[in-house]
Amino acid sequence: MIAYLEQQHFVHDTDHPSLPSLTLDGTIDYRSTVIKDFGGLHSTSPFAVIRPSSTHDISTVIHFASQSPTLTVTARGNGHSINGQSISTNNHGLLIDMKSLNLTVNDVVLSNNNNITVDLNGGALWEDVLKRCLMSYGFAPRSWTDYLGLTVGGTLSNGGVSGQTFRYGPQTSNVTELEVVTGNGETVVCSGEENSELFFAVLGGLGQFGIITRARVVVQPAPDMVRWIRVVYSEFDEFTHDAEWLITRPEGESFDYVEGFVFVNSDDPVNGWPSVVLDADQLPDPSVMTRSDNPVMYCLEVALHYSKENCSSTVDTRAKRLLERLRFMKDTLFKVDLSYIDFLLRVKEAEKQAKANGIWDAPHPWLNLFVSKSSISDFNHFVFKKILKDGIGGPMLVYPILRSRWDERTSVVLPDGDIFYIVALLRFTNPYQKTPCVRDLVAQNHEIVQVCVRNGLNFKLYLPHYNTKEGWKQHFGDRWPRFVEMKLRYDPLAILAPGQKIFTRNNIGE
Known part of the structure; x- marks a missing residue:
């Protein structure tokens, strides 16, 4: 199905001309729907909910948003955030339902450092990953969260901790490669050796630099x-x-x-x-x-x-x-x-x-x-x-x-x-x-x-939430300038993850 949306619906300022339409292989739902996250403390009605069928769809949505002075893009996994991080901030938001990317577990890969890995879609739920990996290979990721009704991209954007973290580290320490769609609309494959700057910025980056569409995750033989x-x-x-x-x-x-x-x-x-x-x-x-x-x-x-x-x-x-x-x-x-x-x-x-x-x-x-x-x-x-x-x-x-x-x-x-x-x-x-x-x-x-x-x-x-720029500066401390630098490089218009309330559209600053 090819979905079609006219962007002029967003343009209320007469100084801006109408913008081209958005055509996707996935679906677009622009009915007024109130969306909450798991915290139940915030709600919003995004202008449209996008259900992409491919990484290309996500890139197209970001390119489309960049042509507007107000549009933002929120990647929503299972909506398990507490303070509205996974919902759009206003009716100028496009919300991407990452779960629409069907789970695929590609063939087990033996990487260069002898880690055994599998490739996972960013919108896959960890509980589905567990079942598929066990059923197909007898392997399982070695680092988990306590609750597995979360998406791969969602936990890698935050950390991912549980009772195995003391031994294997958080989930962000158990991924060897990512495919990311940046705020520039570019699809980039990155790892600790290739495009490493983006790779490490995205891991735990709160969705500020790109949307994780694929992750290569370390697995090991599962116990009975x-x-x-x-x-x-x-x-x-x-x-x-x-x-x-x-x-x-x-x-x-x-x-x-x-x-x-x-x-x-x-x-x-x-x-x-x-x-x-x-x-x-x-x-x-x-x-x-x-x-x-x-x-x-x-x-x-x-x-x-x-x-x-x-x-x-x-x-x-x-x-x-x-x-x-x-x-x-x-x-x-x-x-x-x-x-x-x-x-x-x-x-x-x-x-x-x-x-x-x-x-x-x-x-x-x-x-x-x-x-x-x-x-x-x-x-x-x-x-x-x-x-x-x-x-x-x-x-x-x-x-x-x-x-x-x-x-x-x-x-x-x-x-x-x-x-x-x-x-x-x-x-x-x-x-x-x-x-x-x-x-x-x-x-x-x-x-x-x-x-x-x-x-x-x-x-x-952990899973931080601040309402002011000053709060975020104190949180990151001496790492704040680097965080801003990465934002300017990979999402210079501040299109991505507005629900985090770190940056506002077209006004990153320091």
């Missing part, structure tokens, strides 16, 4: 099974000591996955002890909940991969050897065995339940930060134990990451130190229960950030 384990700590310093010890152990001498979270020391089914158990038959002894007077407790979550050929006693031995070195409350060990694919899709099951009770479609004022090891104890004191001591209606993730696993040539900004922590405050609001209003939750997020600033904590926002 996972031993999933959770243990509980009453003291934060013991929790962080053990987590940091695990992530600094050599491969083969630690778990394959390390995360952690904070929970309320109560029987609250959402925020308390019931959120720790992995099986309904594993409810803790009630006496455990009264053993500590701390308002919050800490759960270390780990996992071991194994094949079906490994007998259970071998896995038991590996797990026991590692757990014996840890200082958790010894009668708080919860475990379950499940398939590798079920483990990686564990949040998908939670999504089904949340959709059934209406929570998934309610607003999600999430806050994600990277906090330096030097500041994480203070964060626990000021935030977890005080501001959030009653919970947030969802997970409060906190776990360490090694800086050495990140390629600092990318656009991602990290806090100081060899070890830093991901803190993810994943709030869920329940439309059917009396809970704080969204405005109050957003205000609490601002309060948390301000507490970090006032107390001199070393941190950076």
Whole structure:
């Protein structure tokens, strides 16, 4: 189907002549449709939604937008942003639905540095990538996010972190080549060796320099099974000591996955002890909940991969050897065995339940930060134990990451130190229960950030959101001039990713 759109619909200024039409092999929907992202805090009605059938369509759309003084282009994956980053800012926006590019997993490639890779469309969902790679090759990407209903291009534009990051780095460290359509409308293949400047700028670049249409991602043989384990700590310093010890152990001498979270020391089914158990038959002894007077407790979550050929006693031995070195409350060990694919899709099951009770479609004022090891104890004191001591209606993730696993040539900004922590405050609001209003939750997020600033904590926002140029300058720090330079080179009219609110059309400046 050939789609056709007249650009003169956009031109309200009589000083500008009518512009040529846009013809695509994909489709164009210019009906007035209100679009929200996952955060549910912002909405907009773009002038048109573009569903491209090829990279050429995307290039054509950007060239088309460049002929107007006002048009912008937003690449939208699964719309999982929180603060409107994946929606157009006004009715002058063209929104590209990247999921319309059908998933293809090309033949496995052995690259020059002996990495095994597969080529993926930028609009492919990671959950579909997982299933296709396992079914076709028995391989899987080695670095994931916790939730896989996200697009390849979307996570590579931000970072992509999970419990495997301590070993393999974020998803941005596990891609060897990209195909990118820049803000100039040019289609460029880039890698660490070819067009490397664009390659590293786009990775973690928040969509500012180009739209990722293809990614060559590192994969490895996938395990069959996972031993999933959770243990509980009453003291934060013991929790962080053990987590940091695990992530600094050599491969083969630690778990394959390390995360952690904070929970309320109560029987609250959402925020308390019931959120720790992995099986309904594993409810803790009630006496455990009264053993500590701390308002919050800490759960270390780990996992071991194994094949079906490994007998259970071998896995038991590996797990026991590692757990014996840890200082958790010894009668708080919860475990379950499940398939590798079920483990990686564990949040998908939670999504089904949340959709059934209406929570998934309610607003999600999430806050994600990277906090330096030097500041994480203070964060626990000021935030977890005080501001959030009653919970947030969802997970409060906190776990360490090694800086050495990140390629600092990318656009991602990290806090100081060899070890830093991901803190993810994943709030869920329940439309059917009396809970704080969204405005109050957003205000609490601002309060948390301000507490970090006032107390001199070393941190950076992950999936950052600022409403002012000054905020973005402070976020990037001494890397801001380089970020602006890349914008001027690859998207000089500031056509791309207006929802990030970093640059405005035709006015990049410094």
